[in-house]
Amino acid sequence: xxxxxxxxxxxxxxxxxxxxxxxxxxxxxxxxxxxxxQVARLAIGRSLAMGRLPDGQVDSKGMDIPATSLxxxxxIGAWVGLLATHARATGSEQVSSQxxxxxxxxxxxxxxxxxxxxxxxxxxxxxxxxxxxxxxRSEMPDFADQQPDDEDASQQGDAKEPVAPADASAQLTKAxxxxxxxxxxxxxxxxxxxxxxxxxxxxxxDLGKLNxxxxxxxxxxxxxxxxxxxxxxxxxxxxxxxxxxxxxxxTAVGIERxxxxxxxxxxxxxxxxxxAGVSVxxxxxxxxxxxxxxLLVGGTTGSGKSVCLHSFLLSLLLRHKPDTLxxxxxxxxxxxxxxxxxxxxxxxxxxxxxxxxxxxxxAELVAEMDARYALFNHLGVANISEARKKGQxxxxxxxxxxxxxxxxxxxxxxEPLISRLAQKARAAGIHLVLATQRPDAETFSGLIRSNxxxxxxxxxxxxxxxxxxxxxxxxxxxxxxxxxxLRLPGEAPRRAHGVFVKQENVAQILASLFK
Numbered sequence: 180x181x182x183x184x185x186x187x188x189x190x191x192x193x194x195x196x197x198x199x200x201x202x203x204x205x206x207x208x209x210x211x212x213x214x215x216x217q218v219a220r221l222a223i224g225r226s227l228a229m230g231r232l233p234d235g236q237v238d239s240k241g242m243d244i245p246a247t248s249l250x251x252x253x254x255i256g257a258w259v260g261l262l263a264t265h266a267r268a269t270g271s272e273q274v275s276s277q278x279x280x281x282x283x284x285x286x287x288x289x290x291x292x293x294x295x296x297x298x299x300x301x302x303x304x305x306x307x308x309x310x311x312x313x314x315x316r317s318e319m320p321d322f323a324d325q326q327p328d329d330e331d332a333s334q335q336g337d338a339k340e341p342v343a344p345a346d347a348s349a350q351l352t353k354a355x356x357x358x359x360x361x362x363x364x365x366x367x368x369x370x371x372x373x374x375x376x377x378x379x380x381x382x383x384x385d386l387g388k389l390n391x392x393x394x395x396x397x398x399x400x401x402x403x404x405x406x407x408x409x410x411x412x413x414x415x416x417x418x419x420x421x422x423x424x425x426x427x428x429x430t431a432v433g434i435e436r437x438x439x440x441x442x443x444x445x446x447x448x449x450x451x452x453x454x455a456g457v458s459v460x461x462x463x464x465x466x467x468x469x470x471x472x473x474l475l476v477g478g479t480t481g482s483g484k485s486v487c488l489h490s491f492l493l494s495l496l497l498r499h500k501p502d503t504l505x506x507x508x509x510x511x512x513x514x515x516x517x518x519x520x521x522x523x524x525x526x527x528x529x530x531x532x533x534x535x536x537x538x539x540x541x542a543e544l545v546a547e548m549d550a551r552y553a554l555f556n557h558l559g560v561a562n563i564s565e566a567r568k569k570g571q572x573x574x575x576x577x578x579x580x581x582x583x584x585x586x587x588x589x590x591x592x593x594e595p596l597i598s599r600l601a602q603k604a605r606a607a608g609i610h611l612v613l614a615t616q617r618p619d620a621e622t623f624s625g626l627i628r629s630n631x632x633x634x635x636x637x638x639x640x641x642x643x644x645x646x647x648x649x650x651x652x653x654x655x656x657x658x659x660x661x662x663x664x665l666r667l668p669g670e671a672p673r674r675a676h677g678v679f680v681k682q683e684n685v686a687q688i689l690a691s692l693f694k
Contacts, residue, residue: 183280185255191277193284195219199292200241206295215504216248217357221313221398222291225298229262229290229404231269237289239471245475249284253349262287272541273365286347312395322478344428347400351420353397358392360385365417370459371430371676372658373421386467396420406656408674421459421674423658432456432676434684437490440465441497448503451575451610455487455635455665456677464675466667468495468577468612469635472605477618477648478637483661485515487637488579488614489680492519493688495577500524507544507578509537511585518685523693526576534590537580541596544578546607548600551607563608575608582587583623584615601630618647632668635663637677 195203203218212218226232262283263274302308348364355362362385366377380386389409391394396407405423412418418472437454440463443451444452451468458464470492478484495504501524508525510516513532520530526544531537551563551573560566566573571654578600580586587594613631615623619638624663628647636654639645645654649666657663661677 183259183275183277185259187249187277188259188280189246189252189255191246191281193219193246193249193281193288194239194243195222195241195285195292196238197240199237199289202292202296202668203241203288206292206581209299210306210690211307213357213359214248215242216244216293218295219249219288220384222295223258223262223284223287224291224398225294225313226263226291229294232271232283232286234288237286239285253353256650263566264618271602275482278504288483289384302603313394313398315655316648342425342427344374344424347374347422348376350400351378351422354396357399358388358395360389360392368460370461371432371457373423373459374664375459376420376422378418378420380418383416386418405658407658428506430676434680434688437493437678437680438497438688440669441494444498446498448499448575449567451504451577452494452498453488453491454678455663456661457685459674459676464665464673466633468610468633469575471610471667473601473611473631474613474633474635475618475628475631475648476614476624476635476637477639477644478616478654478663479639480616482616482637482639482657482659483663483677484582484614484616484637486661486680487635487663487677487684488515488612490678491612492579493680493685496522496692501574502572503574505574505576506586507540507576509540509578509580509586511537511582511589514563516579518682518689521693522689524574525576534593537586538590538593538596541578541593541600544604545599547576548604548607548609551609552603555606564604573608575610577610577612579614580611581614583613584617584619594627598624598626598630601627605649618644620647623647634662634664634666636666 199222203215203222205224206218232376259274259280263281265273266274266283266621272279274280298313299309346367348367349624352362352364356364361381363379363381364376365379368375368377393407393409397405400407400422403421408421410419436457440454444465449469453466453468455464455466475486476484489499490508495506505524505526506519506522507530508516508519511532516530519525527540528661529536531540554571555566558569558571560569563573563575597613600609604610634649636645636648638657638659639648639654642655644654645652648654649664653672654664661679663675663677664672665675666672
């Protein structure tokens with residue numbers, strides 16, 4: 180790019196083909212965009228994700244637009260860099276002069292406009308479906324932050340020293356202005372993975388437009404496949420806009436955070452506090468399983484679901500002795516709960532790893548529940564807390580089932596036992612944590628879901644899976660590696676970044692607790 184002077188680039192005018200110009204005008208009208216340049220940028224971005232440009236010349240018979248409309252002094256360097264990098268990576272004609280830059284912009288604009296028009300027509304000219312298509316197709320990479328997508332990486336592995344997060348307030352303000360939304364950024368808060376912008380809406384009527392334009396905002400901010408989120412702010416006319424950052428700037432939530440919390444947490448043994456991680460802005464996120472009173476935990480392979488379960492188990496073990504808590508563990512995978520196999524407070528003294536022992540354990544838990552209710556009736560109390568006040572030494576029982584879907588599919592007699600516990604076990608001090616990587620309506624019947632109101636959703640593949648876990652979409656847009664949404668009865672969903680728990684962390688904590 181030695182022959183390219185960016186100030187000269189900004190003084191030029193650019194045009195595309197007659198065909199692409201026609202599509203650009205139609206897309207501008209259909210998408211209600213203010214300028215042709217906005218469509219051109221979408222088109223160029225669409226083309227950059229499509230690989231090598233085809234051979235052959237593209238005519239330049241479309242209407243021209245000035246470079247200052249297409250680019251800005253702040254982003255021209257990034258655009259030229261993307262065009263030049265794309266050419267080198269795909270073996271296309273090198274972008275090393277003003278003329279070759281004109282040719283690259285013309286060719287990408289042409290190809291991208293044709294592709295966008297194809298996306299529009301294949302979406303039946305439905306705006307929402309078209310935007311969803313754009314988001315799914317957005318594959319523009321963060322070249323500085325490509326990491327292997329293996330199991331270790333997906334569970335937050337040993338991170339390098341994080342890069343200092345950038346403040347994109349100016350870019351955000353400009354992107355929203357292009358969408359017709361005027362804002363003032365009042366505060367920037369850097370969290371572990373997201374940057375939260377506290378934004379004042381100049382015109383309150385723009386709130387609806389902002390909520391409808393989240394996908395477009397993601398494109399404008401070059402978020403790739405990630406998604407911006409918008410939530411109500413803490414003052415009149417303010418909203419929070421949370422933008423995901425490149426992984427190179429993430430900070431992990433270490434096991435030390437969980438240990439520190441356990442030293443300061445409430446000592447009330449009637450509470451079954453679970454440490455979920457930290458919020459978007461870095462505060463501790465804790466939930467009480469005793470009031471939840473049951474949890475459904477779902478997430479795809481590599482989302483951090485198993486690590487989340489370890490965090491929950493350690494939360495309980497760090498605060499409870501065997502006389503106040505027993506753990507009933509069912510693990511069809513046979514590996515996740517293995518470190519807990521010698522706990523003194525293990526229900527029945529074993530981990531159920533096969534279907535018959537799992538069914539027997541659940542049947543015993545139902546019998547234990549019924550026996551406790553008979554005792555409550557005799558004592559004239561309504562629940563375990565009141566029974567303890569009358570001198571009964573009765574531990575709570577937390578039942579963790581890893582990969583419940585496999586268990587239910589292998590034995591049709593398991594689901595009725597789980598359903599009965601979900602319906603009645605709360606007052607008896609028996610609480611369920613049901614986990615799966617395959618949330619679907621067949622596995623989690625309406626009866627189970629209606630009686631398991633606490634939900635923890637890690638990353639899932641589809642919005643329908645998010646609906647199964649949370650009763651609403653959203654989990655399909657999470658970042659992976661322990662990023663989660665929690666929904667408890669009577670509360671709006673909360674986002675948290677989970678603790679990264681290694682197997683050696685589990686072994687060390689258990690060794691220190693049960694010497």
